[in-house]
Amino acid sequence: MSHYEEVKVHGYDEFCKAVSERKGKDIFAYFSGNKDDQGMSWCPDCVKAEPIVRGEMSHLPEGSVFIYCQVGERPYWKDPNNEFKKTLKLSGVPTLIRYGTPQKLVEEECFKADLVRMMFTED
């Protein structure tokens, strides 16, 4: 039993629902391009970053929430008006955010284990 809750969601609406159901909690969210049937994402950077991010999850704060969100297929993501870009202001995948704070790591920043650990462990 881990000290945090992992939630897997697909798409913007599921993401918003997961967040609204966990008000008041410390929520971390990792956004990745969709994975195919073989579990491979169309986003090569997401493929590279995921094991690094997962490797630091033991450092997540007690009682926090980790939302793993697949944003959609490549054409959806490339549309500059998709909800993630418009409302959540995401600029790229992978992105790791601490919901409700300005803390975020974008693209290559997610490759750096020490930055991921810093986000999980510092206020």
Added chain:
Amino acid sequence: MHTFSCVSYCIISLILEIKWQGVWFVTGTFDYDLVVIGGGSGGLACSKEGKCLSTKWGIGGTCVNVGCIPKKLMHQAALLGTALKDAQKYGWQVPGPISHDWRTMAEAVQNHIRSLNWGHRVQLQDKKVTYLNMKGRLVDEHTVQGLSKTGKETTLTAKNIVIATGGRPKYPTHVPGAIEHSITSDDIFWLKESPGKTLVVGASYVALECAGFLTGLGLDTTVMVRSVPLRGFDQQMAGLVTDYMEAYGTKFCWKSVPKRVAKLSCGKLQVTWTDRQTGQDQQDSFDSVLWAIGRAPETKTLNLEKVGIKLNKESGKILVGADESTSVPNIYAFGDIGEGRPELTPTAIKAGKLLARRLTGQSSELMNYDNVATTVFTPLEYGCVGLSEEEAESRHGKDSIEVYHAFYKPLEFTVAERDGSHCYIKVVCERGGDQRILGLHFTGPNAGEVTQGFAMGFRCGATMNHLKETVGIHPTCAEELTKVNISKRSGLDPTVTGC
């Protein structure tokens, strides 16, 4: 090294390890080559340059948290209010009376500051700077002690120590009720609710900039000035700045000193002050009182005297040499904490970078503090570089200088039916020879943008000839600087006419 998370803790010491060309420098006798205490504009720059880390407030110091950044954003908010009024003259159908919501602005500004804090944090981590969120003090010339929020003590030894702890706003010592009931610039940018009817005490650029944007946002604002506005700046220009503010709704209590601040049962603050010219006491009530009467260095908790670091008795700032050295050989200080240094972010950043390069043996270049351009972001902005007219007269003699000037009107003001009578340019130069420019002064919109380029001209030893030979960009306000030709000495009307 463990990092301590600490959201509300004020002062933090930071430790840095110098990494140069991939090699860690750890001397035989000391834990570290360099420790930087302080994490504002200066400390951050020094640490990133020399791979050292420094933090203050949420990382970024005064500039990011309670200075330049929120100031400029709120100044912009106020300017946009004026622009909305102008817009109607340009044909925009703006519905109804325009009002401002402080909460919306404050949240947006505060969120931006937090994103900058985070950005700095990521950068430091990325550059392998060890960051310790603690309160630092000197034990001896090679030892720094850090105290964490939880009370844990950490001691480190360092070959060199750099102090960049900056300054904080001063509170008055002889005004009963001042400390309990009023705020400073540390607080104004973090208010969740509007400050309402505000009294700003002071006439520094901090005071005038704050009073300026508060007025622009629609708040009843009064400035209380003891003697002169913008001390140290060209006084003719300072007068234009305050004249414009008065014309646009900021109230001024000239030659007045506050005597007492009392909290009324309704929650308002009653301020009693003495009008120095009449000797009479006056009274009025305000929702907020903001003190902007000067800044004092952050040295009390550092234990400087024990280590032998000499301070200026009056200001309390650290006495520094041209290379930012203090009276103790291996301890350096720069930024706002240094005596005689401009209290500006860009000079602190540059000085910090150069210091780090010198300490790591990469260069011997010293910081040049001469002819640093600045801008006061009052409702009518004032940009300047070089000497004021008074300073030029004092150094060279009135007969050896020539002052060219012009009143101009920004094109954009015409349709908007705005009063441009305070938009003015002044170029102070040597009278003889090539007429080297000694000082350049500009009031008008976007003064900072206008002045920046001319600052480079100063670096190149600009003369009046250079200025006259430069073709202006049309139509702009900046081009008026290339056209200035009426001297004060001639007595001719300096108002620009025609296209």
